[in-house]
Amino acid sequence: MNNQRSFFFNVDWVTVFIYLALCTIGWFNIHAAVFDARHPSIIDFETNYGKQFLFIIISIVLGVVILLLESRFITALSPGFYGVTVLLLLLVLVIGRNVGGNRAWISMGGGFRLQPAEFAKLTACLLLARYLSGPNVKVSEPKSLAIAAAIIGVPMFLIMLQPDMGSTLVFLSLVFVLYREGLSPYFLVIGFLFIALFVTAILYNPLFVILVIVAIGTLIIFMFKRSKKVLVTILTGLAICIVFVLSVKFIYNNVLQPHQKVRIDIVLGIKSDLKGKGYNVNQSKIAIGSGKMWGKGYLHGTQTKYAFVPEQSTDFIFCTVGEEWGFAGSLVVIGLYLFLVLRLIMIAERQRSPFSRVYGYGAASIIFFHVMINVGMTIGLVPVIGIPLPFISYGGSSLLSFTILLFILLKLDSNRMGIV
Structure with missing residues (x-):
């Protein structure tokens, strides 16, 4: 009972x-x-x-x-x-x-x-x-x-x-x-950042995206130039972002299936x-x-x-x-x-x-x-x-x-x- x-x-x-x-x-x-x-x-x-x-x-x-x-x-x-x-x-x-x-x-x-x-x-x-x-x-x-x-x-x-x-x-x-x-909330922020970088690298020339990243990184370094720890972190982050942006086109052109690329293009308004x-x-x-x-x-x-x-x-x-x-x-x-x-x-x-x-x-x-x-x-x-x-x-x-x-x-x- x-x-x-x-x-x-x-x-x-x-x-x-x-x-x-x-x-x-x-x-x-x-x-x-x-x-x-x-x-x-x-x-x-x-x-x-x-x-x-x-x-x-x-x-x-x-x-x-x-x-x-x-x-x-x-x-x-x-x-x-x-x-x-x-x-x-x-x-x-x-x-x-x-x-x-x-x-x-x-x-x-x-x-x-x-x-x-x-x-x-x-x-x-x-x-x-x-x-x-x-x-x-x-x-x-x-x-x-x-x-x-x-x-x-x-x-x-x-x-x-x-x-x-x-x-x-x-x-x-x-x-x-x-x-x-x-888990640190920074991981979520980093995840959304990489999604944004992926989309941006598809929509725009990767070289232009890298220049923007470097400009933003330089500004942050100037703001925190007295902290060596922050400087090392920012430089490491910049390097990772640049490598990621450069790899996006390779992934997009050589890893994704044709139908997957077309679907992404349609959603992003490319075609x-x-x-x-x-x-x-x-x-x-x-x-x-x-x-x-x-x-x-x-x-x-x-x-x-x-x-x-x-x-x-x-x-x-x-x-x-x-x-x-x-x-x-x-x-x-x-x-x-x-x-x-x-x-x-x-x-x-x-x-x-x-x-x-x-x-x-x-x-x-x-x-x-x-x-x-x-x-x-x-x-x-x-x-x-x-x-x-x-x-x-x-x-x-x-x-x-x-x-x-x-x-x-x-x-x-x-x-x-x-x-x-």
Whole structure:
């Protein structure tokens, strides 16, 4: 009886409600995105919307199972879960199925496929929480930071080999976890600085960018000329920035794939390719804009109905929301995500266990990054890198991994008054 009371009263049901709401919204929007008049039933298992319903049921059952598990089981097996996903990432490079130019899928038979990269985010978050909650681990120390970076970097590198740049970049969101645990904010500033330098070096002549950097550095040196320590730091920073700027063109021309370069060019306004690589984004923006305030109504979106937007049930599902539900509906969906992320941060902060706190911030960071990038690419603010919208995009691997990610935190939170 006490266990039942603990289960029903300690679970954060507000978060569960948001989860169910997003899953339901996703299911109906997938139905609208790939609607087939020959299969009008939303529970027809021959269609993607029927399969998504099955994925939702399986995910809910899995969520309940996680809530009934012993929390120590999750903590103790974190290294094992991480090891299994690393092995799957190695396996997918050998026997993986190529979809959309990425060897990221393992065929499971019956038309179902497994994407190990989706689960790697979860297990990296678990192992990172396990390590950072250990004794005598301080992110501010080089050794601890190097081990934490390795935990994030190993699956990140293997996913990059697929190559799946979208899933690769998601791992960078875990930097916010390290920041919460004591990483100097200067690392975040440096990260944004290098992003700015990368964009600037593409938009402008690298020589001009270097001259500007040298001018700014000279001004700072003049201001702090009496401090030798500051002088050495600034000169080192200048050298690193100059080398980075010079390497940008090489990376851009020799490392990035042609389609990735075109997408960056389109976002930065260097070129326009409305019938080629920019077609998806252009049609997505047309669909979202045509929804106006209240939308065209369920199953009445013309851009959606006539399949103008490719990948509309997966990466571009948000444009279905925009067209059929309008600005008001889009605002509701974004509001639910914002509420969810803030709720997860609140849950993380109230934990007594360091493991639970670190994991909570990891879950919040991953979901926030997915939402920000996915919505951003559908409205043309960021390059198209192909990552799903959590709980809404079609796909079993995505829904299952996000469900596990969320319900593990709910389980840890339900035991926050004890020791995890």
